[in-house]
Structure formats: C-alpha cells, structure tokens
Amino acid sequence: MATIRKRERKDGSATYQVRWLQGGRGGTWESEPFGDEDSAEQFKKLVDAHGQQWPHGWIKGRGFVEPDTHPGDVPIADYATRYIDRLTGIEERTREDYHREVRLHFSVLKHTGPSGQQQPATICNLTQDDVTDWVRAEEAGERDPDDAEKWKRRPADPKSVANRHGLLFCIVQAAMDADPQLRTANCCKRTKLPRVDNHVQEEMTFLEREEYRRIAVEMTDPDARDLADWLVGTGMRWGEATALKVSDLNLTGERPSASIQRAWKKAKKGARGGAFYLGPPKTQKARRLLRLSPVQVDMARRLVTGLKPDDYVFRAAMGGAWRHANFYNRKWLPAVKAAVEKGLPKRPRLHDLRHTHVAWLIAARIPLPAIQNRLGHESIQTTVDRYGHLVQGLDDDIATAVEAVMGVPVPRSGLRQVV
Template sequence: MTDISDHTRTNYTRFIDNHMIPWFGQMTVSDRGAKITRDHVSRWVLDLRHGRSGPLHPPGTVRRSYAPKTIANLHGLLYSILQSAVEADPSLRDSNPCAHTRLPKGNDTEDDEVFLEPGEYALLKTHVRPDAADIIEALVSTGLRWGEVTALQPRDFTFASKRPTLRVQRAWKRRGEGGTFLGAPKTKKSRRTLVLTSAQVKLFQRLCKGRQPTDLVFTAPGGGAWHSGVFHAHRWKPALDAANAAGLTKRPRIHDLRHTHASWLIAGRVPLPVIQARLGHESITTTVDRYGHLLESSDDEVVAAVEWAMSAAATERDFSEAA
C-alpha cells in the first residue's frame, strides 16, 4: 500500500502478526495447497468474537473477545490482502473468501458517540482547569480533531476581513517508530476553511497575541505541544470525574466534543453537506451514517415541505381541470 503513513503500516503489520498469523500462518493466499477458505474466515471471526485462541497460539494462550467494530476492521484488512492476490493474478486466486462473511453486529442499544447538550457542556467546563479551558472551548466550538486543533498556528487565521476564518492546513501525525510530527491533514477534504464567530475571534486573537506566525497556538504548561495522553490523564479525566460527581451523567471522550459540535449544528438546522465540509469528512455518507439519527428533530420541516408541495400540486391540478 502506497497511500498510508508509516504509523498505519506499523499497525497493520502488528494486526497481521497478532490477529492473523496464529490462524492462517501455515496457509497460502493462493488457491493451491493449504488455501484459506470461507470456513476458515468464519471460524476466525467467531474466535475473535468469543476470545478463543488460534491453532498456532501456544497452549494456554488467553485471548479477550473483540467488539464487532474491531472485528470488522481486522476483517477489512484480511479482505484487502486476499483481494490483492485476486487482482494480481487470476490464476493465483479467482475469488476472495472474505467476500460474503457475515460479521457480528454491534449492540443496537449501545451509543458509540456521546453528544453533550449545551447545559451539560457548561457543567463540564466549570470543572476544567484554567490552562485547559481554551483548548476545550476551541474543540467544541470548531469541531476540529485533537490533532488538528493542537497543530494550529497564528498564520492559520484571517482576522482582518469581513468574515474571519480559520484554515486547517496541518495536523499531528504519528511516526512508525514512535513519536509525532506535523504533516498534512487526515484527508484532502480535511484541508478546509471554517468561518469564525465573534466569540471565537476574541478567543483566537487573544491566544495568537505575541506569538510568531509558525508558533503553536496551544501549548502545554511547560511549553511545546500538548501530548494527548498527558492531557487526558491530567486535565480531561479529572474534569470528568468532578463533573460526574456534580451531576453529569455522561462520560464523553475528548473526541466526543467533535460529535457534540456536529449535533449542535444539526439542531440549528445546518444542512448536512455544510456539516460535512466543516468537519472535513471525505464523503457525505460518513456524515449521514454518523449523525443521520439526529435528524429526527427535522420531522416537522419534512412534513410541512411535503404537505406544501402536495397541496400546491393539487391546486394546480384543480385549476387545470376547471379550465
């Protein structure tokens, strides 16, 4: 694969070593010899789901069960490997045994994302330490990813215009051997421009004051970039614990501030294509799949629009018949 980062390549290699080799290590991707069949793939999926070890695991190996989403990700990687064999040479393999696997479904009652109401966010914010309040405010008010907001620099802002904006031009990336570096955003659509509210302009102008164009806007107390693990352990988790003790019933992740931002836009009747562009989703399908269930609040508008159109059509028909 030529379009992935070193960090992703390292992860894929680890997934293969830990979650595929113990099941398929003595098999071949071709149709010759000990080939991988649909039955092998199905048994592998079931073993992952129920925490069972593979045929090549050492005796006594203890495995944990995996969630449907994790299994789907691993299955997708295996599918890609075998599909490469199919596409490389039809005589090597003429079909993909992963093509028709029935994967486990998630719990319909389980909500992967947590959406905060404005009042719930206000409660949480009162328990955030002062040196973390600005970054929390920026995350929830822009919908940027952690790696994007912590990579912001003064040169990314345009304040002296009729409509102030923020341009997402870089994000923190992980190296394959460990560590991070500033690189391009996640996808082409992630390189985007966001309009700013007057409150955001005041926030970012204050943060940019006295900084050089290429300085980081958000820095840790000791200087330098915030580390996500440090921020979570020493800023986010203590704030959540205090907010929960004060009555907050939800336990959002930092990334859920992005979901919260999207839910507020939907509640404000912002069209999904606009939300897609603001969040930097590569496809509108991603936006619909993730936030479509929040559109129930628009049912009244849908009913009104359909009734108006049908009423207008009926009036036009009656007029034509009378003529």
C-alpha cells in the same frame, strides 16, 4: 494396532492422541492429537488400514493437504505481509498497525478442505466458508486451554471485525489483480459481518450546552479552558487544533478562518523513539478551511497577540504544544470528575467534544454534507453512519414539507376519464 489415549485438560475438556509403532513391531512410536474422539477413531482406522504407516497424503499436524493450485501459492500471512510492505501513500505507523493485525488475527484463518480436515490457509485455497468461520472465531474469541477464566484471544467488537475483514478483502483482491493472477474470485465479497451498531452501550457521548458549561467552569486553567472551548466550538480533532499555528489563521476580512494543514502524529515504536511529530491531517479532505465565528475570532486574536507566525495558537504552560495525555489527565479528567460529583449525569471523553459539536450543528438544522466538509470526513457515508440518527429531529420539518406539496388537491379539469 493403533491405540487412542485420552488426556484431560484442567478446564474439563479432553484431547485424544492416536499412537502406533511405525511399521509395526520394532518401529518408532508415532502419534497424532485430535480434539474429539470421533476424529481420533477415524484416523486410527486409517493407520491400521495403511499397515501402521502414516496415511498417504496426510501431513503431521496438518491433515490431508491438497496440492497447491498455483505455483505462486503461499501462506496467507506471508502474502499479507508482502502486500502491506508494498503499500504506498500510508504512514509507517499505519503500516505497523496492519502488520500487527496480520500477526495476531490472520493466524486464526484456517482452510477446511473437502475431506473436512483443517489446513493452514493460503492465498489460493481460502474460501468464502473459511472467511465466515474466521469472522465467527473473531467474534467468539478463544479461551486459554489451561485456564478457562482467561482469554487466549479476547472477543473482537463488530468494528474491529469489520476493519480486519476490510484489510483481508484488499489483500485477496490484490491476489486477483496480480500478474500472473493467483485467484479468480474474492472470497471476502459476500461475507455477512456483525452489525457495527449492535452495542448495548453507546460509544459516543453528546453534551447539551448546559452540560458542557458545567465541565468548563471546573477548568481553572484559562489556557486549558480556551482549548476546550475551541474544540467544542470548531469540531476539530485534537491533533489538528493543537498543531494550529498563528500563520494558519486569517482573522481579517469578511470570512475569518482557520486553515487546517497539519496534525500531530505518533511515530511507531523504534521510529523517532515513539515520539510525536507533525504530519498531514488524517485524510485528504481533512485539509480544509474552517470558518470562524466572531467569538472564536476574538479568542484567537487574544491568544496570538505578540506571537510569531510559526508559534502554536494553543500552548501549554512552558510555551510548547499541548500533549494529549497531560491535558486529559491534568485538566479534562479533574473537571469532569468535579462536574459529575455535582450532578453531571455523563462522563464524556475529550473526543466527545467533536461529537458534541456535530450534535449542536444538527440541532441547528445544518445539513449533513455541510457537516461532512466541516469535520473533514473523506466520505459522506462516515458522517451519516456516525450521526445520521441525530437527524430525527428534522422529521417534523420533513412531514410539513411533504404535506405542503401533497396536500394541495390536483385539478381534475382536462383529465381524460379512463373506463
């Protein structure tokens, strides 16, 4: 007869191990662990019913494994890895980020079969319920079984869950589009994801003009002050502004502008030594022509005087391009700290200058599509999702416009009375 041995963990939980002599007396000891006593009891009965043998169709450590539904079926992680390797039109650092997501998070995916037993997820057996269970597991995280105070896998925030689910959606879709076809439906299509805006703390910080001025006056390095003024005044990304060259500026004519054609990128580990290099902007629409104000034209003229066309507009002390870490730690953080000590109620990040630029444009009644073009967002939905809540200041204008149209009574003459 098979027996059940209970083993307690340090955190107070327990595992249940079913043990038996394979084939009875004279056989070798076999065992199978379970997380709850009921499952262990059910398996013990199966072993006894099979004459102290492994139950037919049961794979050690996996449970009852259903036969593959397709000859091309493979573990989901393997299929995802091949899919990412074949992607075109992406940077190598992005490819490495995708591979990391697969290694760390797709391993959590499990398939629960009709018998209720969990099995490794494959590209063919994955179901909508499996994806939902995975999303919930990502939200909850996983404690270290040996130390309840530590995390084996930390809870994921809603945005990270949505990004990983989006990658899985594309991978499953590729299985549907494959020849021969591996799937007939996308099990990620109807997943209900956690709300991205369901945060207690606001991710973005918006500065009033006076609040930005209080930080700026604490920046004693005039070159650093110029770069900060440019970032908040143009809304350019850090990698775009610091990659700007003299040849990118048009400071004459009626429409002076800056042409954004490149940005700093960080190579993945092992490539270029993990160093920064110049590449294309973040998206196709990030290649754009940015109109400059008279104040920005005056600044640019002052900065580029005597420089060559291939020189950077914004330069560090040694004449090279600024590095984010140096600027942030040596220029931005000290200025913010000094302003906070003098009463500034916010601690903005450097990227919040881009958010602040948008807030100022919205306050000036600039439409969101125009802001989308200025920021270089690929989709208007990105602009709406991030900054749409700031447009509430236009409610009075909208109400006035509606009243102007609807407040005029409709003439009654010439209308037929309906009885």
